[in-house]
Amino acid sequence: MTGNLAHLTLAFGILGNIVSFMVFLAPIPTFYKVYKKKSTEGFQSAPYVVGLFSAMLWIYYAFLKTNVLLLITINSVGCFIETFYICFFLFYAPKKARMESLKLIVLLIVVGFGLIIVLTQFLASGVTRGVIVGWICLVFSLCVFVAPLGVLRQVIKTKSVEYMPILLSVALTLSAVMWFFYGLLLGDFNIAIPNVLGFTFGIIQIILYFKYKNKKPIANEKISEFEAKKYPVSEMQEKKIPEIIDHKTIDVVKLSALMCCDVLPVVARLDENGHDAGHVAIEPQAHPGVPNHIIEVAA
Template sequence: MTGSLAHLTLAFGLLGNVVSFMVFLAPIPTFYKVYKKKSTEGFQSAPYVVGLFSAMLWIYYALLKTNVMLLITINAVGCFIETLYICFFLFYAPKKARMESLRLIVLLIVVGFGLIVVLTQVLASGATRAVIVGWICLIFSLCVFVAPMGVVRQVIKTKSVEYMPILLSVALTLSAVMWFFYGLLLGDFNIAIPNVLGFTFGILQMILYFVYKNKKPVTNEKISTFEAKISEMEEQKIPELKDHKIIDIVKPGSLKHSDILPVVAKSNKNGYDVAVEPQVPFNVPNHIIEVTA
């Protein structure tokens, strides 16, 4: 590699480190929302678990190579930050989401990464080991870029970008450009190829964000319709209350025993006769509501 090409590769590698660091910090607004709501409802842990797994794989791959030290630096930082995100998510997640996240962590981090390290160390050697791990890194790098796309379906369905981390989409797009040229200049297509797809997905997410950012969420429309129906039902009940008539009844103890006589009232406006039988004036309410038909 010539001097100018080496300098250009180093420049893209350093820029890739800077932008990737921004990628790792991009979810901070998302976790601030989680902190304010004290709940992870609406958010998923999969992108952060897959991100941690991918960072660990790239560190393993870089250790098998000799000229990709910049991969070690940024992915070591990534492992630390992604671990913090996952711990934060588990702390605020509901029980069901927490258990799903723990299962994913065991599946990818413990079982998946452990098997990859053990099998490649036992069954492969030298350059072959690096090639195998490189292909695995390529596949899971695609998963890192695809993972945030799970939000796309939710955005289209709800017409809301509340759960789409736009800063993450922008940072991923820029990072994909930097690492593509870094891998291309190194001649390492395991680094270059997945970033082509990463750039494409990043652009798609940003387009969706600008399409739906001013749309009225579908959930809000449903709530408004429901509230309107409730108000209409309450208005229909108001005329019925007008047909209720409050009749004053004498208070207990105000009548003498001699005053309690059988009384038959005249027919009311609806043609009904109301008869009041003699009774002992104990526990008589002050008022009674007569419901007319």
């Protein structure tokens, strides 16, 4: 029975390593965009600094425990990957963002993690040290798992799942399940308890995704309602312009302003004796900045 339990624990630990490794690789598309644009734009370094701090904290805890080698392996990989992300970010970040990132790194990694090691090494010993670090890991993990509440609130408010990718939500949920059972089978509740919250929030994210994935975002609905109030149905149909090159929408007001200048001027035509010979319309020159095929004259 003990042998089966050990094998089951090993299986969940290996699966947890695999899924967590996939989660660590999730930001690669983001950094590929940064590489292509040679700028971090609005991206923040905080998630990667927090990820590095968490991985370092769990490694420290694992060294104070026994039989948690798989906790060391995945978090060692996590430290390497998160460090790479941070260095990549700092290389392409503008000066202001780079300075803010360096301040966060010093505050969290150097000061925060340094104080935890110094205080636990000098003020605690033996089993007590492991218990204290375990509680720190537990509380910090709970805070990390609570962080997605802001995203869930945004999804419910806007009815848009644009910033909540389903694959990442599924991966985080599976990771929480694997590490929960790993901690439960080891009898280590510092590992198991935070993942209960992670699993719960993961399921909520998946439910919200399938609920709102086909919903029209509220922001777009408000714009549509505003246009409907501003223009009657018949007027909207008259002002409607078909999509032309690359499905780009042409502003009705600007196009109408251009059209006002395209009325064909009519001048009198005289014969060789000076008598009126009728009228002729002079075709105007097209605007140099507007293609001829998008100019329409209403009859």
